[in-house]
């Protein structure tokens with residue numbers, strides 16, 4: 001590499017450091033439930049999206065082992081060649097049933113599902129309207145699209161309606177796609193789904209809904225794969241329901257659920273699906289086991305336990321707002337302060353990540369606390385005591 005180039009890389013990293021935006025990978029040496037060992041230290045983990053503790057559930061491990069014996073570990077080719085096993089097919093059937101859609105498509109990751117679909121679905125002369133706080137995978141897909149992109153203020157129905165009116169007038173022949181999350185990944189708040197659907201219907205738009213942090217957590221009892229769409233009985237009004245199997249489901253991979261026509265189209269057009277080796281059959285099998293638990297009495301008990309923990313945390317923090325999810329961020333503002341508090345919590349034995357730009361806006365740094373059904377009350381009490389001392393003193 002020419003030295004001018006290596007100097008450029010080093011300079012950019014130095015600039016990030018000066019702005020408290022340097023990041024580092026932390027190596028987890030061992031996991032046992034909500035305890036993780038990092039750099040030889042045992043920490044209580046309040047950073048994972050394993051909301052129901054399914055990532056270490058024996059049923060998922062056994063399903064993965066069985067599938068590895070039956071199909072091998074690697075899928076060896078893309079889904080459209082020989083990478084689609086019985087595990088993939090069954091998983092897609094079960095996802096479609098849980099989301100009340102005709103069909104489903106399983107991708108290697110949620111990122112691949114969102115970016116792969118949004119980049120190709122809309123064309124020149126169409127419009128994508130995207131919530132300001134939407135996840136990077138949605139932003140990246142929408143930016144790659146040939147459609148015109150407009151960003152509306154977070155959960156702002158008035159501005160969304162203005163943009164719908166504008167789009168209808170400017171592109172009378174075009175298709176309008178609204179893109180948002182049901183539960184926002186860094187704020188933990190919910191989208192006003194019934195109101196967004198009313199607008200979408202009034203203006204004849206389509207809706208793409210990312211339920212990454214809602215499935216397993218929100219939804220009707222025993223049907224929590226349905227997410228917020230299921231909770232409001234609005235699944236049939238949503239054109240594209242997307243999510244990941246790497247969070248509450250405890251496995252990995254992403255999905256897109258919709259009509260049979262939509263799924264058929266995507267498998268001919270979504271390049272992240274077509275030109276990527278299929279996710280391994282053991283991953284699909286583990287996801288199926290996770291979904292089966294979420295649909296069962298056992299899963300419902302876990303979800304209740306999670307909500308008990310969320311309520312307990314809110315009370316202990318003396319927060320009066322009604323929580324929407326298991327994501328309970330403490331806004332700090334300055335990147336430097338967030339890093340310092342995260343480090344102090346670390347020293348006290350808690351892993352709570354400092355979330356900074358570009359994951360959130362500059363000056364919007366926060367400690368992102370996530371709860372799981374597996375956390376004990378004792379652990380939550382300890383965390384609350386520690387954070388109160390650090391943040392409010």
Ligand SMILES: *Cc1c(COP(=O)(O)O)cnc(C)c1O
Nearest residue numbers: 109110111135185212244246253
């Ligand atoms: C995590 C996440 C994704 C990406 O899913 P992966 O399976 O992790 O790639 C997409 N959208 C949102 C809102 C997320 O939080």
